Amino acid sequence: MEPRHGEDVWTDAADALTHRELDPAQFRRLVVVSAHPDDETLGAAGLLRGVARAGGTVELVLASDGEAALPEVTGMDRAELARTRLRELDAALAALEVPATVHRLGMPDSALRDDELAEALAPYLAGADAWISPWREDPHPDHAAVGRACVAAAPVTAHGFGFPIWARTRIDPTDPIVPWDRGYRLRLGDADRAAKRRAIDAHVSQRTVPPGGNRPVLSAQTLAHFVGDREIYFREPSSTGAPPELFAGLYRDGADPWQVRSSWYERRKREVLLAALPRERYRLAAEPGCGLGELTRALAGRCDRVVATDVVEEAVAATARRVAGLPGVQVLRSDVDDPRAMPDGADLVVASELLYYLPPERVDAVLDRIAAALRPGGDLVVAHWRQWPAEAPCDGAAVHRRIVDDDRFTPLVEHLDEDFLLHVVRRR
Numbered sequence: 001m002e003p004r005h006g007e008d009v010w011t012d013a014a015d016a017l018t019h020r021e022l023d024p025a026q027f028r029r030l031v032v033v034s035a036h037p038d039d040e041t042l043g044a045a046g047l048l049r050g051v052a053r054a055g056g057t058v059e060l061v062l063a064s065d066g067e068a069a070l071p072e073v074t075g076m077d078r079a080e081l082a083r084t085r086l087r088e089l090d091a092a093l094a095a096l097e098v099p100a101t102v103h104r105l106g107m108p109d110s111a112l113r114d115d116e117l118a119e120a121l122a123p124y125l126a127g128a129d130a131w132i133s134p135w136r137e138d139p140h141p142d143h144a145a146v147g148r149a150c151v152a153a154a155p156v157t158a159h160g161f162g163f164p165i166w167a168r169t170r171i172d173p174t175d176p177i178v179p180w181d182r183g184y185r186l187r188l189g190d191a192d193r194a195a196k197r198r199a200i201d202a203h204v205s206q207r208t209v210p211p212g213g214n215r216p217v218l219s220a221q222t223l224a225h226f227v228g229d230r231e232i233y234f235r236e237p238s239s240t241g242a243p244p245e246l247f248a249g250l251y252r253d254g255a256d257p258w259q260v261r262s263s264w265y266e267r268r269k270r271e272v273l274l275a276a277l278p279r280e281r282y283r284l285a286a287e288p289g290c291g292l293g294e295l296t297r298a299l300a301g302r303c304d305r306v307v308a309t310d311v312v313e314e315a316v317a318a319t320a321r322r323v324a325g326l327p328g329v330q331v332l333r334s335d336v337d338d339p340r341a342m343p344d345g346a347d348l349v350v351a352s353e354l355l356y357y358l359p360p361e362r363v364d365a366v367l368d369r370i371a372a373a374l375r376p377g378g379d380l381v382v383a384h385w386r387q388w389p390a391e392a393p394c395d396g397a398a399v400h401r402r403i404v405d406d407d408r409f410t411p412l413v414e415h416l417d418e419d420f421l422l423h424v425v426r427r428r
Helices: 008-018 039-053 077-097 114-125 143-152 191-201 245-255 266-274 294-300 313-322 358-375 395-404
Strands: 030-036 057-062 101-104 129-136 159-163 183-187 231-233 282-288 302-309 329-333 346-352 374-385 411-416 420-427
Touching: 008 030, 008 183, 030 039, 030 143, 039 077, 039 129, 039 143, 039 183, 039 191, 039 231, 057 114, 057 282, 077 101, 077 191, 101 313, 114 143, 114 395, 129 143, 143 159, 159 358, 245 313, 245 395, 266 294, 266 374, 266 411, 266 420, 282 294, 294 302, 294 313, 294 329, 294 346, 302 313, 313 329, 346 358, 358 374, 358 395, 395 420
Parallel strands: 030 057, 030 129, 057 101, 129 159, 282 302, 282 346, 302 329, 346 374
Antiparallel strands: 159 231, 183 231, 374 420, 411 420
16 A cells, blocks of 8 residues: 555654654663564664664564565465565564564464454563554554554563654554644654665565566555654653552662652752742641652641642652651541542642652643642642652643643642752632
8 A cells, every 4th residue: 555645644643743853762671562674674663773773782582574565466385475574574674673572473464463462572571661563543454453452562661762763654644543643753864874775675575576476565655754864753651650569679778769868859859849838837738649759848837737648558658767756747648539648628738749650630630639639729749850760650740831831720830850840820
C-alpha cells in the first residue's frame, strides 16, 4: 500500500503539536521489541544509536522472524525468507554501529497474540529502565499487538515508548487517535541519518520485488517517510500508577531516595513553594504524601495545625521523627483518598510531587475531596518535577492543566522554570 500523504506531514505535526525532546542518554538499558526485523530500523534507528553512543546497552526482542511478508506471493520459501531477514537485521545493526543483543521469540508472523506476547516478554523487560516498541495504535495488527503486550508486561519502573510505523503513512497526524499530549521528538544529525539510510538499505528483501511478486514491501515512497531528521515516540505510561510498596522499598533503612534533605532542587523548590503561599499564616493545612517530612517541618512554621499523611509506613515514621516536638503537627498513615488526609475545614492543602503518580480517575477523585475539604477562600498548592517519572501515569503539566481549568478554583500563582512547575489556586 502506498502512502496516503507526503513524507513531511508527520514531522511537521510533531514540531507543531509536541514540545518534548527525547534524550537517549537517560537510558542505561533499553529493550527494543519488534514485531518483525526492520521495525526498529524504520522507527527507532536514531534512538538505538543515541543510547549506544551514550554508553547504554541495547537489547532487541524479535516477536517474529518476518517470514510472512507479502503473503499474496505463493510458492515463497518462508523459512528461507526468515533466515534472510535475520541476516539483514544483523547487517542493519552493524550499519547503525549498535552492538545489540538479539533475542528471538519465534512467534508466527501476522498472527501475534497479546496474551502470548506479554507472557513471553516479561522476563526480557524485567530490570529494563526503558523499552520501546511499535505504537499500540499502529494500523499493522502485529505492531499493535506488540505495543499492547509491552504495556501489559513492562514493570512500572520502566519508561515505555511506542513509535509509529505504518501510522506515518496511513493515518493523518491530526486524527484524534494520535496522542500528541504524550508525544516526543528525537532530532537526528547528519551522521545518524546517514547510518539510518545504510541500515534501511540492508533490508534488501523488503525493498525489492520478490520472485513471483509485483511490488516490494517497502516502496521508495514509503521509505521516504522514515529517512527524515525526526523520529517520533509516544509515551506509554503505567495505567495503574505507582504501587505503595515501590515507595516503601525506596524509603527503607532511612534512605532519602530523592535527596529531599540535601539536593538544591528540593531545597529551592521548598523555598519557592513557601514564598508562593499568598497568606502569611494558615489555620489548618493538609499535606498528603508527606514523604520524609522536610516540607512538613517548614509548613509548621506557617500554620497553626498541620495534618501530614503518607500511605508508606516508613515515610510516616520518618516524618514523625522530623517534626517531633513541634506543636500542632499530626502525622498519620493514610492514603490520599482517605478523608483523614484532607480534613474538612482546611484552609491550605499542599500536594507536592504526588498527583502525577495517580491514574487520572484517582486524580479527579482526589480533587473532588480537596474541593470538599477546603474552606471557601482556602488555597491549594501543587508542585511537580517537569520531567515524567517512569512510574507516573501522566506528567506534571497535565495534572496542573486539570487543576487550573477546574472552575471550582481561581488561579493565583504560577511558577514555571526548567526544573519544576508550581501553581496556587484558591477555592471559590
